[in-house]
Amino acid sequence: MQAHQRMLDSTPNGQHSGDSPLLRTIGLTKRYGDFLANDSIDIDIWPREIHALLGENGAGKSTLVKSIYGLIQPSAGEIRWQGQRIVLSGPSEARSRGIGMVFQHFSLFDNLTVAENVALGLDGKESFKDMSARLEQVSKTYGLPLDPKREVWQLSVGERQRIEIVRALMQDPKFLILDEPTAVLTPQEADQLFIVLERLKAEGRAILYISHKLEEVKRLCDTATILRGGRKVETCNPRLETAASLARMMVGGEIKEVKAVSGRKTTVPRLVVNDLSLAPSEAHGVRLEHISFELKGGEILGIAGVAGNGQEELFAALSGERLAKDPGTVVIEGIAAGHLSITQRRKLGAAFVPEERLGHGTAPRMRLSENALLTGHAASGMVHHGFIDTAATLKTVDRATETFDVRKAKRDPEAASLSGGNLQKFIVGREILRNPAVLVVSQPTWGVDAGAAAVIRQALLDLASAGAAVLVTSQDLDELAEIADSIAVMFHGRLSAPLATSEATREKLGLLMGGSSLEPKEAAHAIGA
Amino acid sequence: MQLVLEKRAERSNTIALVSPLIAIGLTIVTMTILFAILGKNPLLALHAYFIAPLTDGYSLQEIAVKATPLVMIAIGLSLCYLANAWNIGAEGQFLIGAVAGSWIAVKTQGTDAGAWVLPAMLVLAAAAGALYALIPAICKVKFGASEILTSLMLVYVADLFLDYLVRGPWRDPHGFNFPTTAEFDPVATVPLLIEGGRLHLGSIIALLVVAAAAILLGRTIKGFEIRVVGAAPRAARFGGFNANQLIILTFAVSGALAGLAGIIEVAGPVGHLQPGISPGYGFTAIIVAFLGRLNPLGILIAGLFLALTFIGGEQAQIAMKIPLDVTKVFQGILLFYVLACDSLILYRFKLVFPSRQVTRGAG
Numbered sequence A: 001m002q003a004h005q006r007m008l009d010s011t012p013n014g015q016h017s018g019d020s021p022l023l024r025t026i027g028l029t030k031r032y033g034d035f036l037a038n039d040s041i042d043i044d045i046w047p048r049e050i051h052a053l054l055g056e057n058g059a060g061k062s063t064l065v066k067s068i069y070g071l072i073q074p075s076a077g078e079i080r081w082q083g084q085r086i087v088l089s090g091p092s093e094a095r096s097r098g099i100g101m102v103f104q105h106f107s108l109f110d111n112l113t114v115a116e117n118v119a120l121g122l123d124g125k126e127s128f129k130d131m132s133a134r135l136e137q138v139s140k141t142y143g144l145p146l147d148p149k150r151e152v153w154q155l156s157v158g159e160r161q162r163i164e165i166v167r168a169l170m171q172d173p174k175f176l177i178l179d180e181p182t183a184v185l186t187p188q189e190a191d192q193l194f195i196v197l198e199r200l201k202a203e204g205r206a207i208l209y210i211s212h213k214l215e216e217v218k219r220l221c222d223t224a225t226i227l228r229g230g231r232k233v234e235t236c237n238p239r240l241e242t243a244a245s246l247a248r249m250m251v252g253g254e255i256k257e258v259k260a261v262s263g264r265k266t267t268v269p270r271l272v273v274n275d276l277s278l279a280p281s282e283a284h285g286v287r288l289e290h291i292s293f294e295l296k297g298g299e300i301l302g303i304a305g306v307a308g309n310g311q312e313e314l315f316a317a318l319s320g321e322r323l324a325k326d327p328g329t330v331v332i333e334g335i336a337a338g339h340l341s342i343t344q345r346r347k348l349g350a351a352f353v354p355e356e357r358l359g360h361g362t363a364p365r366m367r368l369s370e371n372a373l374l375t376g377h378a379a380s381g382m383v384h385h386g387f388i389d390t391a392a393t394l395k396t397v398d399r400a401t402e403t404f405d406v407r408k409a410k411r412d413p414e415a416a417s418l419s420g421g422n423l424q425k426f427i428v429g430r431e432i433l434r435n436p437a438v439l440v441v442s443q444p445t446w447g448v449d450a451g452a453a454a455v456i457r458q459a460l461l462d463l464a465s466a467g468a469a470v471l472v473t474s475q476d477l478d479e480l481a482e483i484a485d486s487i488a489v490m491f492h493g494r495l496s497a498p499l500a501t502s503e504a505t506r507e508k509l510g511l512l513m514g515g516s517s518l519e520p521k522e523a524a525h526a527i528g529a
Numbered sequence B: 001m002q003l004v005l006e007k008r009a010e011r012s013n014t015i016a017l018v019s020p021l022i023a024i025g026l027t028i029v030t031m032t033i034l035f036a037i038l039g040k041n042p043l044l045a046l047h048a049y050f051i052a053p054l055t056d057g058y059s060l061q062e063i064a065v066k067a068t069p070l071v072m073i074a075i076g077l078s079l080c081y082l083a084n085a086w087n088i089g090a091e092g093q094f095l096i097g098a099v100a101g102s103w104i105a106v107k108t109q110g111t112d113a114g115a116w117v118l119p120a121m122l123v124l125a126a127a128a129g130a131l132y133a134l135i136p137a138i139c140k141v142k143f144g145a146s147e148i149l150t151s152l153m154l155v156y157v158a159d160l161f162l163d164y165l166v167r168g169p170w171r172d173p174h175g176f177n178f179p180t181t182a183e184f185d186p187v188a189t190v191p192l193l194i195e196g197g198r199l200h201l202g203s204i205i206a207l208l209v210v211a212a213a214a215i216l217l218g219r220t221i222k223g224f225e226i227r228v229v230g231a232a233p234r235a236a237r238f239g240g241f242n243a244n245q246l247i248i249l250t251f252a253v254s255g256a257l258a259g260l261a262g263i264i265e266v267a268g269p270v271g272h273l274q275p276g277i278s279p280g281y282g283f284t285a286i287i288v289a290f291l292g293r294l295n296p297l298g299i300l301i302a303g304l305f306l307a308l309t310f311i312g313g314e315q316a317q318i319a320m321k322i323p324l325d326v327t328k329v330f331q332g333i334l335l336f337y338v339l340a341c342d343s344l345i346l347y348r349f350k351l352v353f354p355s356r357q358v359t360r361g362a363g
Helices: A002-010 A061-068 A091-097 A114-121 A128-141 A157-169 A187-202 A214-220 A243-251 A311-319 A342-347 A368-376 A390-404 A420-432 A450-465 A477-483 A506-513 A519-528 B013-037 B042-054 B057-082 B090-107 B117-143 B147-167 B201-219 B221-231 B233-238 B243-270 B281-291 B296-320 B325-346
Strands: A023-032 A035-045 A049-054 A076-081 A084-086 A099-102 A175-179 A206-211 A223-228 A231-236 A269-278 A288-296 A300-304 A330-332 A350-353 A438-442 A469-473 A486-491 B002-007 B347-352
Touching (some): A023 A061, A035 A049, A035 A076, A035 A231, A049 A061, A049 A187, A049 A243, A114 A157, A128 A157, A157 A175, A187 A206, A187 A214, A206 A214, A223 A243, A231 A243, A269 A311, A269 A438, A288 A469, A300 A477, A300 A506, A311 A469, A342 A350, A368 A390, A368 A420, A368 B221, A368 B233, A390 A420, A420 A438, A438 A450, A450 A477, A469 A477, A486 A506, B013 B042, B013 B296, B042 B296, B057 B201, B057 B221, B057 B243, B057 B296, B090 B117, B090 B147, B090 B243, B090 B281, B117 B243, B201 B221, B201 B243, B201 B296, B221 B243, B233 B243, B243 B281, B281 B325
Parallel strands (some): A049 A206, A049 A223, A175 A206, A300 A469, A300 A486, A350 A438
Antiparallel strands (some): A023 A035, A023 A076, A076 A084, A269 A288, A269 A330, B002 B347
């Protein structure tokens, strides 16, 4: 706490009242081959400021913060820390100067305790006991409760993030970088995080907050710098902007609104899951417990939830990558399919889009035509007597390219050479072109640019209105609100009853995502009425 | 100035073709230095290794004869390696194939058994090789045992088993106690292509195997499965392909081809079963498979090239008293360079000049 006190004393009161910014980049440029990831970026970060860094995927946000945190060396330009030009040899030097970072993907060892994980991340030489005491102290001071003795695998994603934040705070940073911290949090957990961030700001620290959630940025941040295509577009006060004007700056144009076409609903359910329970296939995996739902043609069911609550396991069970013991647990088009392989399920008319584009949805180093064959070999006339019909696979690539505006350098490139958005359009297109009766899709627009996301969401709506049953798992509540007819929430391997989208408020979904049940409240409400 | 490895956006097909040639070039440079250290004239040594064998008809035939087992085994190994199944025990499968085929030859020796003998020997050898290869494959699939270790260890089992047979039950009674079976009967011998020459039917079989592998990998869904399972296991499972089944399949095919190569060698150029029928074909074939980029046509070319080093090595020993082990050193260095050059397919060298680099500040 003494260190914290010192910080307070040395920081002048009032915004931007210091004579120089805490951190300043001048013409910061990072070049990868011919590609300019950052093109001459100037950014000023002042003490007592929460500074948003906005931009689409690939805009250069990560590259910029990696340069600031010393993970990569900029190709040109300079970084000034408290008015002095610095060249960081690596993250440990950044930390020792007072720059901390909390990554989007945590680097924690599942089988070690909280305290052990924190100890591994610190450069200092203090004893484990002192460190544990300080850990408890910091976590108490900032309202980030943590039990140092618990093993990480037992903790929720929100708690794991707390470890990362506490670990960063224990170095007493003057400047903290947070990379999309709310992506893995429930709305309520996010609110708690904002309180912590406000408090850090009040202590005189500066925060660089990377996000693409515009409402959040408007609420929390004092300044926003918007990047697009590696360049700085604007630095502005987000509170004086609208979400739409911020989005325009990020995208560089208007975003097409997706439109639902009124669908013709079939009365017969096309996908039914009956009391599906499945033990985890690996240590610390999630056990699926008594999952049941029914999906009719024309319907889109959204599954919300914090990552790691069984969504991946559910996808594997639905796709047939993992088989259920009881065939009746998964019924596709009226046929018990729990014991059928993914190929057999595809033959029944099901199609699947996994979360991971490279390595799961596609073989990265194979051509698009080969990746069309990957999921099309069973039921799309691409194989005759064991021989591949190359013309048919290429035709699928061409059709997907045309229908979904996939941009690529040549007719049939390797999957890995496409941008995230274009590859995702290809993957979704590949499945939709098969006219599936049932489409199960996981994180359809994760890490995809806004233009591609709009195309993909529209495609899902069109598919449903053509009579298919669509199941969408997403962490993006706005996305689910936009396309789903009803939303269910996964928590600890259980699936809540679906709520009609019109009734699914952020508060209700947030409670379900945090493991609370809605029922007592509703009961109380009923009594009150 | 700094030299950095930079990832390419897409794999370079040009480098994929050129990389084995760069590797061969680097190997020759290294060998030149090695010859100089050994006190031999490097130019003469290189001539003996690479040029002399190409200048007379007998050596050319001998190259094809040596390339035959190398190519057949390497084709099988390439299927395994493409599917991420690491069969290192082709040498053992080769020996077991030789033993199994020889069993028919030994049992029919001196009888009036007809033309069925050789085909039966080939079939049995292939089956035995496949079964022998299935031991590590099944251990891998069922128990998760490392196929690299188990397949390698089974090489020594096969080697000693062969040794036991030719010293014991199958020893030629009129062979002056040499550890060898009697010369096989004509019906148990692979026919020569040219009367009085060395080239035999096995070389034709090897070419057919190359063609079949090219069709399998390039045109069929099974070949596609093999490639996806190796290149992206999770995507392969998503595609509905069973990696374990493919481990079993590729090991079986590769064992069968090695076994076939074994009996062709014994019933062809050697003519009887004895220890030392293989100068390490099963191991050299690993180099052939990688030098040939795991591509059937590439393997054919690489097989001929490594056969050249065997013949060249013999000539260099005779003419210049360079130890035969130098050939093995040569092959090892070659594999090293092949694997090293492969990184250039996905990466490229780039010079970074300091003019763009930020100079280190005082802070």
